[in-house]
Amino acid sequence: MNINDAVQSSEVVACTLSVNNVNVKVLFDSGATRYFISESFIGKLNYEIELLVEPLSIIVANQEQVSVKSICPWCKVKISGYSFPASLIPFRLGEFDVILEMDWLAEHGAQIDYKKKKVILKSSQGKKVEFKGHK
Template sequence: MAAPYNQAMTSSVPILQLPSNQPSESVTPVFPPSYLAQARTFNMNIKDAVQSSEVVAYTLSVNNINAKVLFDYGATRSFISESFVGKLNYEIELLVEPLFINLANQEQVSVKSIYPRCKVEISGYSFPASLIPFRLGEFVAILGMDWLEKHGAQIDCKKKKVVLKSPQGKKVEFKGQK
Protein backbone atom coordinates (compact mmCIF):
# COMPACT_ATOMS: atom_id res chain seq x y z
CA MET A 1 0.00 0.00 0.00
CA ALA A 2 1.30 3.43 -0.88
CA ALA A 3 2.10 6.00 1.74
CA PRO A 4 -0.07 9.14 1.99
CA TYR A 5 0.97 11.92 -0.33
CA ASN A 6 2.88 14.40 1.78
CA GLN A 7 4.54 16.73 -0.68
CA ALA A 8 3.23 19.97 -2.12
CA MET A 9 1.26 19.73 -5.36
CA THR A 10 2.44 23.22 -6.13
CA SER A 11 4.77 25.59 -4.39
CA SER A 12 1.82 27.64 -3.09
CA VAL A 13 -0.90 25.00 -2.51
CA PRO A 14 0.34 22.19 -0.26
CA ILE A 15 -1.65 18.99 0.05
CA LEU A 16 -0.23 18.11 3.44
CA GLN A 17 1.66 20.42 5.73
CA LEU A 18 3.78 18.99 8.51
CA PRO A 19 5.10 21.19 11.31
CA SER A 20 8.85 21.51 10.81
CA ASN A 21 9.70 21.27 14.52
CA GLN A 22 8.59 17.63 14.87
CA PRO A 23 9.60 14.41 13.13
CA SER A 24 7.06 13.33 10.51
CA GLU A 25 6.34 9.97 12.23
CA SER A 26 4.71 11.60 15.25
CA VAL A 27 2.86 14.44 13.57
CA THR A 28 -0.84 14.86 13.02
CA PRO A 29 -1.31 16.31 9.52
CA VAL A 30 -2.49 19.92 9.22
CA PHE A 31 -4.64 20.63 6.18
CA PRO A 32 -4.76 24.17 4.83
CA PRO A 33 -8.17 25.36 3.56
CA SER A 34 -6.90 25.13 -0.03
CA TYR A 35 -6.48 21.37 0.37
CA LEU A 36 -10.17 20.80 0.86
CA ALA A 37 -11.05 23.18 -1.94
CA GLN A 38 -13.01 21.63 -4.74
CA ALA A 39 -11.37 21.02 -8.08
CA ARG A 40 -13.11 21.04 -11.44
CA THR A 41 -12.32 19.66 -14.85
CA PHE A 42 -13.99 19.24 -18.22
CA ASN A 43 -14.59 16.14 -20.29
CA MET A 44 -13.79 17.75 -23.65
CA ASN A 45 -12.85 16.13 -26.95
CA ILE A 46 -10.08 17.17 -29.37
CA LYS A 47 -12.45 18.90 -31.80
CA ASP A 48 -13.96 21.00 -28.98
CA ALA A 49 -10.50 21.88 -27.65
CA VAL A 50 -9.18 22.99 -31.03
CA GLN A 51 -12.23 25.21 -31.58
CA SER A 52 -12.30 26.57 -28.03
CA SER A 53 -10.81 29.94 -27.18
CA GLU A 54 -10.41 28.83 -23.55
CA VAL A 55 -7.97 25.90 -23.75
CA VAL A 56 -4.92 24.69 -25.70
CA ALA A 57 -4.42 21.08 -26.83
CA TYR A 58 -1.10 19.50 -27.81
CA THR A 59 0.46 16.07 -28.18
CA LEU A 60 3.32 15.73 -25.68
CA SER A 61 5.32 13.01 -24.00
CA VAL A 62 3.91 12.02 -20.61
CA ASN A 63 6.31 9.63 -18.87
CA ASN A 64 7.96 8.97 -22.26
CA ILE A 65 4.67 8.07 -24.02
CA ASN A 66 3.03 10.36 -26.59
CA ALA A 67 -0.23 11.66 -25.19
CA LYS A 68 -2.95 14.19 -25.97
CA VAL A 69 -2.66 16.91 -23.34
CA LEU A 70 -5.08 19.73 -22.59
CA PHE A 71 -3.82 22.98 -21.00
CA ASP A 72 -6.85 24.29 -19.14
CA TYR A 73 -6.72 27.33 -16.86
CA GLY A 74 -10.35 26.58 -15.91
CA ALA A 75 -9.32 23.31 -14.21
CA THR A 76 -8.03 23.92 -10.70
CA ARG A 77 -6.04 20.66 -10.57
CA SER A 78 -4.18 18.43 -13.05
CA PHE A 79 -5.45 15.02 -14.11
CA ILE A 80 -4.38 11.83 -15.86
CA SER A 81 -6.72 9.43 -17.63
CA GLU A 82 -7.55 6.35 -15.59
CA SER A 83 -7.09 4.28 -18.75
CA PHE A 84 -3.50 5.57 -19.09
CA VAL A 85 -2.27 5.07 -15.53
CA GLY A 86 -1.13 1.49 -16.14
CA LYS A 87 1.56 2.89 -18.44
CA LEU A 88 3.01 5.27 -15.83
CA ASN A 89 5.41 2.84 -14.13
CA TYR A 90 5.00 4.72 -10.85
CA GLU A 91 3.25 3.75 -7.68
CA ILE A 92 0.10 5.63 -6.91
CA GLU A 93 -0.06 7.48 -3.60
CA LEU A 94 -3.11 8.03 -1.45
CA LEU A 95 -4.35 11.50 -0.59
CA VAL A 96 -4.77 12.01 3.15
CA GLU A 97 -8.32 13.30 2.53
CA PRO A 98 -10.45 12.88 -0.60
CA LEU A 99 -10.58 15.68 -3.15
CA PHE A 100 -14.01 16.54 -4.56
CA ILE A 101 -14.19 17.26 -8.28
CA ASN A 102 -17.06 19.35 -9.65
CA LEU A 103 -17.84 18.36 -13.22
CA ALA A 104 -19.37 20.67 -15.82
CA ASN A 105 -22.68 18.76 -15.53
CA GLN A 106 -22.83 19.65 -11.79
CA GLU A 107 -21.93 16.07 -10.76
CA GLN A 108 -19.46 15.83 -7.86
CA VAL A 109 -16.92 12.99 -7.76
CA SER A 110 -14.52 12.08 -4.96
CA VAL A 111 -10.90 11.08 -5.74
CA LYS A 112 -8.48 9.54 -3.26
CA SER A 113 -5.17 9.08 -5.07
CA ILE A 114 -2.47 10.87 -7.03
CA TYR A 115 0.59 10.16 -9.18
CA PRO A 116 3.04 12.75 -7.77
CA ARG A 117 6.11 11.90 -9.90
CA CYS A 118 4.92 12.21 -13.49
CA LYS A 119 6.88 14.12 -16.08
CA VAL A 120 5.70 16.03 -19.11
CA GLU A 121 8.29 16.63 -21.86
CA ILE A 122 8.04 19.93 -23.73
CA SER A 123 10.68 21.13 -26.18
CA GLY A 124 13.34 18.91 -24.63
CA TYR A 125 12.59 19.96 -21.04
CA SER A 126 11.08 17.72 -18.39
CA PHE A 127 8.33 19.32 -16.31
CA PRO A 128 7.26 17.50 -13.13
CA ALA A 129 3.54 16.95 -12.66
CA SER A 130 1.34 15.64 -9.86
CA LEU A 131 -1.59 14.07 -11.69
CA ILE A 132 -4.86 12.82 -10.27
CA PRO A 133 -6.27 9.72 -11.97
CA PHE A 134 -9.71 10.48 -13.37
CA ARG A 135 -11.99 9.37 -16.18
CA LEU A 136 -11.17 11.70 -19.05
CA GLY A 137 -12.50 11.74 -22.58
CA GLU A 138 -10.02 11.81 -25.45
CA PHE A 139 -7.23 13.43 -23.46
CA VAL A 140 -4.57 11.55 -21.53
CA ALA A 141 -3.81 14.52 -19.28
CA ILE A 142 -5.30 17.86 -18.31
CA LEU A 143 -2.80 20.35 -16.93
CA GLY A 144 -4.73 22.73 -14.71
CA MET A 145 -3.97 25.81 -12.65
CA ASP A 146 -1.84 23.99 -10.06
CA TRP A 147 0.61 22.92 -12.80
CA LEU A 148 0.29 26.09 -14.90
CA GLU A 149 1.01 28.34 -11.92
CA LYS A 150 3.97 26.25 -10.81
CA HIS A 151 5.58 26.66 -14.24
CA GLY A 152 4.72 30.33 -14.76
CA ALA A 153 2.51 29.53 -17.74
CA GLN A 154 1.10 32.22 -19.98
CA ILE A 155 -1.59 30.98 -22.34
CA ASP A 156 -2.85 32.80 -25.40
CA CYS A 157 -5.87 30.63 -26.22
CA LYS A 158 -6.79 32.58 -29.35
CA LYS A 159 -3.34 31.99 -30.89
CA LYS A 160 -3.11 28.55 -29.18
CA LYS A 161 0.27 29.56 -27.74
CA VAL A 162 1.76 28.55 -24.37
CA VAL A 163 4.84 30.08 -22.74
CA LEU A 164 6.35 28.35 -19.69
CA LYS A 165 9.41 28.57 -17.50
CA SER A 166 11.33 25.27 -17.41
CA PRO A 167 12.57 23.89 -14.08
CA GLN A 168 16.02 25.15 -15.23
CA GLY A 169 14.59 28.69 -15.59
CA LYS A 170 14.53 28.72 -19.42
CA LYS A 171 11.64 30.21 -21.41
CA VAL A 172 9.80 27.46 -23.32
CA GLU A 173 7.26 28.43 -25.97
CA PHE A 174 5.09 26.29 -28.24
CA LYS A 175 1.88 26.43 -30.23
CA GLY A 176 -0.96 23.99 -29.66
CA GLN A 177 -3.11 22.30 -32.27
CA LYS A 178 -5.36 24.46 -34.44
Protein backbone atom coordinates in the same frame (compact mmCIF):
# COMPACT_ATOMS: atom_id res chain seq x y z
CA MET B 1 -14.50 18.20 -24.47
CA ASN B 2 -12.80 16.52 -27.40
CA ILE B 3 -9.85 17.60 -29.55
CA ASN B 4 -12.07 19.29 -32.17
CA ASP B 5 -13.79 21.33 -29.42
CA ALA B 6 -10.38 22.26 -27.97
CA VAL B 7 -9.05 23.43 -31.34
CA GLN B 8 -12.11 25.66 -31.79
CA SER B 9 -12.11 26.97 -28.21
CA SER B 10 -10.57 30.28 -27.22
CA GLU B 11 -10.14 29.05 -23.63
CA VAL B 12 -7.93 25.93 -23.90
CA VAL B 13 -4.93 24.56 -25.81
CA ALA B 14 -4.62 20.91 -26.82
CA CYS B 15 -1.41 19.19 -27.84
CA THR B 16 0.54 15.95 -27.74
CA LEU B 17 3.37 15.83 -25.20
CA SER B 18 5.39 13.22 -23.37
CA VAL B 19 4.53 12.23 -19.81
CA ASN B 20 6.98 9.77 -18.26
CA ASN B 21 8.31 9.15 -21.80
CA VAL B 22 4.91 8.18 -23.24
CA ASN B 23 3.11 10.42 -25.76
CA VAL B 24 -0.19 11.68 -24.38
CA LYS B 25 -3.00 13.98 -25.49
CA VAL B 26 -2.85 16.98 -23.15
CA LEU B 27 -5.38 19.72 -22.52
CA PHE B 28 -4.10 22.98 -21.02
CA ASP B 29 -7.14 24.44 -19.29
CA SER B 30 -6.66 27.60 -17.25
CA GLY B 31 -10.25 27.23 -16.02
CA ALA B 32 -9.67 23.82 -14.43
CA THR B 33 -8.82 23.68 -10.75
CA ARG B 34 -7.06 20.30 -10.64
CA TYR B 35 -4.72 18.36 -12.87
CA PHE B 36 -5.75 14.90 -14.02
CA ILE B 37 -4.61 11.78 -15.79
CA SER B 38 -7.00 9.36 -17.42
CA GLU B 39 -7.61 6.29 -15.27
CA SER B 40 -7.47 4.14 -18.40
CA PHE B 41 -4.07 5.57 -19.31
CA ILE B 42 -2.22 4.98 -16.02
CA GLY B 43 -1.30 1.41 -16.95
CA LYS B 44 0.53 2.64 -20.06
CA LEU B 45 2.80 4.82 -17.92
CA ASN B 46 4.08 1.90 -15.85
CA TYR B 47 3.83 4.19 -12.86
CA GLU B 48 2.55 3.52 -9.36
CA ILE B 49 -0.22 5.51 -7.80
CA GLU B 50 -0.31 6.51 -4.14
CA LEU B 51 -3.32 6.68 -1.86
CA LEU B 52 -4.20 10.12 -0.54
CA VAL B 53 -4.28 10.59 3.24
CA GLU B 54 -7.79 12.02 2.86
CA PRO B 55 -10.04 11.57 -0.19
CA LEU B 56 -10.40 14.62 -2.39
CA SER B 57 -13.88 15.78 -3.40
CA ILE B 58 -14.13 17.09 -6.96
CA ILE B 59 -17.12 18.72 -8.62
CA VAL B 60 -17.19 17.99 -12.36
CA ALA B 61 -18.75 20.06 -15.14
CA ASN B 62 -22.23 18.56 -14.68
CA GLN B 63 -22.03 19.51 -10.96
CA GLU B 64 -21.66 15.86 -9.89
CA GLN B 65 -19.44 15.42 -6.83
CA VAL B 66 -16.82 12.68 -7.16
CA SER B 67 -14.48 11.35 -4.47
CA VAL B 68 -10.86 10.73 -5.50
CA LYS B 69 -8.60 8.56 -3.35
CA SER B 70 -5.28 8.37 -5.21
CA ILE B 71 -2.63 10.41 -7.02
CA CYS B 72 0.26 9.83 -9.45
CA PRO B 73 2.98 11.93 -7.82
CA TRP B 74 5.92 13.39 -9.66
CA CYS B 75 4.96 12.61 -13.23
CA LYS B 76 7.32 14.27 -15.70
CA VAL B 77 5.79 16.34 -18.50
CA LYS B 78 8.46 16.78 -21.21
CA ILE B 79 8.34 19.85 -23.39
CA SER B 80 11.15 20.70 -25.82
CA GLY B 81 13.63 18.64 -23.80
CA TYR B 82 12.67 20.20 -20.45
CA SER B 83 10.94 18.31 -17.67
CA PHE B 84 8.04 19.82 -15.73
CA PRO B 85 6.76 17.90 -12.66
CA ALA B 86 3.06 17.26 -12.16
CA SER B 87 1.23 15.22 -9.53
CA LEU B 88 -1.73 13.96 -11.53
CA ILE B 89 -5.05 12.74 -10.18
CA PRO B 90 -6.42 9.57 -11.80
CA PHE B 91 -9.90 10.34 -13.14
CA ARG B 92 -12.38 9.30 -15.82
CA LEU B 93 -11.47 11.53 -18.75
CA GLY B 94 -12.86 11.56 -22.25
CA GLU B 95 -10.57 12.00 -25.22
CA PHE B 96 -7.63 13.52 -23.33
CA ASP B 97 -5.03 11.58 -21.36
CA VAL B 98 -3.91 14.51 -19.18
CA ILE B 99 -5.44 17.84 -18.15
CA LEU B 100 -3.12 20.53 -16.76
CA GLU B 101 -4.78 23.38 -14.89
CA MET B 102 -4.31 26.95 -13.71
CA ASP B 103 -2.13 26.28 -10.63
CA TRP B 104 0.26 24.13 -12.69
CA LEU B 105 0.34 26.79 -15.40
CA ALA B 106 0.98 29.56 -12.84
CA GLU B 107 3.69 27.50 -11.13
CA HIS B 108 5.56 27.36 -14.43
CA GLY B 109 4.99 31.01 -15.36
CA ALA B 110 2.74 30.16 -18.28
CA GLN B 111 1.80 32.68 -20.91
CA ILE B 112 -0.92 31.41 -23.22
CA ASP B 113 -1.99 32.85 -26.56
CA TYR B 114 -5.27 31.02 -27.11
CA LYS B 115 -5.80 32.52 -30.56
CA LYS B 116 -2.43 31.25 -31.84
CA LYS B 117 -2.64 28.14 -29.61
CA LYS B 118 0.82 28.95 -28.25
CA VAL B 119 2.09 28.27 -24.72
CA ILE B 120 5.26 29.66 -23.15
CA LEU B 121 6.50 28.16 -19.88
CA LYS B 122 9.53 28.83 -17.72
CA SER B 123 11.75 25.83 -16.96
CA SER B 124 13.27 25.25 -13.53
CA GLN B 125 16.51 26.62 -15.06
CA GLY B 126 14.69 29.87 -15.95
CA LYS B 127 14.62 29.16 -19.71
CA LYS B 128 11.59 30.07 -21.83
CA VAL B 129 10.05 26.94 -23.32
CA GLU B 130 7.59 27.59 -26.13
CA PHE B 131 5.36 25.24 -28.10
CA LYS B 132 2.23 25.32 -30.21
CA GLY B 133 -0.88 23.25 -29.67
CA HIS B 134 -3.15 21.69 -32.29
CA LYS B 135 -4.81 24.12 -34.69
